[in-house]
Amino acid sequence: MSSKRPPASTAWQPLFERVRTEALAGRVAEAWALAKPALASFPGDGPLPLILGSLAQQAGDSAGALPLLEKGVTLMPAEAQGWSSLGAARLATGDEAGALAALEKAVALAPQDPVVTGNLALGQRRTGQLEAALATYSRALAGIDLTKRPDAINLAVEYANLLRSMARLDDAMALMQQLAAAQPGSAAALRGLGRVAGELGQLDLARQAATRALEIEPSAEAWHELGRYLKLSHLFAEAEEALKTATRLKPGLVAAWNELGDVARLSLRLAEAEAAYAEVARLEPQRFEARSNLVLLQNYRSDLSPEALFAAHLEIGRDLDAAGSAFAAARHYPPRSTPPRIGIVSPDFRRHSVAFFLAPLLAGRDKGAATFVCFSKVGRPDAITDKLRTLADEWVDVTGVPDAALAEIIASRSIDILIDADGHMAGGSLAAFARRPAPVQITWLGYPGTTGMKSMDGRITDEIADPPGAEAFHTEKLIRLPSGFLCYAPAAVAPPVAPLPAGTDGPITFGSFNTIPKLSPVTLALWSQVLAAVPGSRLLIKTLQTRSPEVRRQLLSAMAGVGIDAGRLIILDHVDDDAGHLAAYGQVDIALDPVPYNGTTTTCEALWMGVPVITLSGDRHAARVGASILSRLGLEELVAASPQDYITVARALAADRVRLADLRAGLRSRMARSPLCDARGFSRNFIESVTNFTPRP
Structure with missing residues (x-):
């Protein structure tokens, strides 16, 4: 809201002063709540319609703002901020063409005003005119000395955000490095640098920038961003602490709740993840990305019936429609x-x-x-x-x-x-x-x-x-x-199939390369019974999330809880290159499919590398993908109809080294000839x- 006062003092002046006091104190919603019922008492001339319209827009009442702003720009057509606010209100109410016309008028009146220019670029972004938005940002920043224009910091950060979202990461990084050097004491500049570094995978730099931004401005948003980079670095305990700090400072910060859900999901704590995603859905029902995270997570739950899972999808589907x-x-x-x-x-x-x-x-x-x-x-x-x-x-x-x-x-x-x-x-x-x-x-x-x-x-x-x-x-x-x-299209860099690791008399190694959330309690309990049924056997786990020491500890604890001794567990480090990743299947004799959410790519990879996969056919698509894949190869005997059948199939296959060796030698050619690879x-x-x-x- 503008700090301009209306002209001469009148009977409505005390009410306006109360509104103005609330707005200047940052209590915009409260200010608008005071003003809205009393609009008739305010005059309809001078700068007041623009002031009140801007207040309504800031309070999120775009429909209420529109008539005030329309009247305001008629009374004060040279006021760039008024046209800019009008453009934002039109954009929020779906009038995209009218919004851009108003925003362009504002920039024509104040081409060097970074707020006005930023609003035009935002309007262009919202309507999908990304190249036009880039040009708007570029023109606005041309010739600006960033060391002398702190008011242009947010404009430069938004420009970098757009470049980042369009995958022009090198350009975004160059801009943010220039801004951070010009404004080393700006938390906004450092946070912008952190975002681009995080996108580029330069996580050390991202964490450093976010930490420095926190020292300058310890806001909830800064804690959230640090938590995000800690999560991406698989430092889940530190990430959780930072994100919980963000939600304590600002309980309505939905992005932090969403990241908390991710951390819990990747740490084998699915109930906590579901609670965090549900909080996002409660706070912001139209934030469909987080609600999608919630229904995705429910696919990992064996305790949800197909009916309950369908009901959850119907709810978000109706809202999307x-x-x-x-x-x-x-x-x-x-x-x-x-x-x-x-x-x-x-x-x-x-x-x-x-x-x-x-x-x-x-x-x-x-x-x-x-x-x-x-x-x-x-x-x-x-x-x-x-x-x-x-x-x-x-x-x-x-x-x-x-x-x-x-x-x-x-x-x-x-x-x-x-x-x-x-x-x-x-x-x-x-x-x-x-x-x-x-x-x-x-x-x-x-x-x-x-x-x-x-x-x-x-x-x-x-x-x-x-x-x-x-x-x-x-x-x-x-x-x-x-x-x-x-x-399936096998990777061209796949190495040759390795000999059977167990040989003729060595220990059988079962394995899974599936993501951590798929290792449900039901899955681990089932695998424990498989190991018990095959004396001396081992279980090899390879997944990206075990880079985190906390996840390793959590996994070991969960395994111990179902009776799997740590001495029978092998956890491999993640391998970034495809050839090295696929070569790791050379250490596995038999792959075990998780339930109720089967593997897909991991199943195809295992088969291509000569490793047979045992799956349990369940009551929903996610639990039947393994059966679909194996049936295309004529390997229905590896599809179990019940948990006990799963154990029986694993025990029988582990006991038949000749069968295992024959499968290993012929699986790749069998797969290549099957419908699974018939492009x-x-x-x-x-x-x-x-x-x-x-x-x-």
Whole structure:
């Protein structure tokens, strides 16, 4: 709120003074609560409409702000701040064209005002005009001496944030290093530097910058950012302490609660993780990313029935659909193209599990059967990104684009069939799908269940992963591919299959390379029984999270709690390069699939490296992926129907060294000949199925 006083003292002046006192003390919501019921007592001339409109906008009442600001700019058309506030209010109420017009007017009046310029750039970002926003920031900062303009610090930080979100990390780092050198005492500059360093994986620098920012300005936001970098460094105990400090200082800081959920999830404390994510959902129901984290986490729980899991997905799905319904209802689609234009949206066109299954679809297809348009949200492109870009017919970089603008970009490309590759996984785009940018929308691959959304028409699966009856737990119509819903592309750097580690008379080594949250209490109890059934056997665990000393301790404690002696446990360090990672399977005789959330990439990797996988077929998709994969290789005998059967299969296989050795020697060639690696057949089935798919009325 402006500090300008209205003209002459009148009868309403005492009330205005109370409003002004509250606002200047930072109690904006309280100030607006005083002013709103008494608007009729305030005059409608002079600067007062702009002052009160700005107050309403700061208090989050954009609808209430609009008429005041509209009147204010009519009375004071040369007031740049008024036009800027009006633009922000229009943007918040959905008038994007009007918002940009007002924001551009503000910049024309005050081109060197960093607040005004920053608001225009923010409006351009919100509407997906990222290149225009970059140009706005660049013009505003041109010629500014950052050592003499502390008022430009936030503008430079926001510029770097945009560069970072668009994966232009080197440019962002150069800008933040320049700003931190020019303003070494600025907490905002240091926090901006930390964000870019964290994105680049320079975690030592990120933690140093965040720590220094805390010394200057010990805010809840600064504690949150330090906690995030500690989490990324796998220093989970320190991360938790920092994040809890952030939530004590500011209980409504949803980003800190979300990070606390991540820390607990990666530390084998799933109940605490669920509580933290639930707090985010309570504080900010429209923060769908955190709510997606919550339903994803529930897939790891064996104590949740399929009915309860479906109900949780229905709840978030209804809210997502409601948020996009007005935009979806207004859509008009052109006639279908020939061949059809199939779009795929994902942040995982990179070195990621999802890419192992996307690549065969693109590489194995008949070029004339469909036009594939990839909408890439990759924050840190790599060699896999480059490869996938060459396989796509069209590549649209939408990194950093908000979901609302993403939907419009997709719609502008006349997509006939739009594929969601991530569902409720991190970085997903379900809020964009809720706006229905395409006439047919299908989810596939990254998420092991329904989205819960009516705006998602179909879900790609198969008859084993989702047998008859699974329709009851889906809002989508199921599309069952005849030869499995997956096609795997083995890494080119995979080393040769190693000899059987146990040999003819050595100890059997069971193993799992799955992520820590999949090692549920039920899984560990089952594996304990397997070890008991095979005397002298060992269990090898290799996962990224065991870089953390706390996670190692937690894992050892959980293992001891189910009777697994530490002497029978081998924990391998994470290996960053693919060849080294795959070579580690050479130390495993038999892989054990977790329950109720099976492995997918890890199962395919193990099989390619000659390691048979034992799985337990369960009551939902996540618990039946192992059965689907093994059946494609004709290895149904490794699919257990019950926990006792799982133990029996493991014991029998461990006792038959000849069978183990034969499996190991032949698994790679068997897999290469199977539907699981038939890229041409899979692509043909995929394209035919989605092209012929008819959504429910």
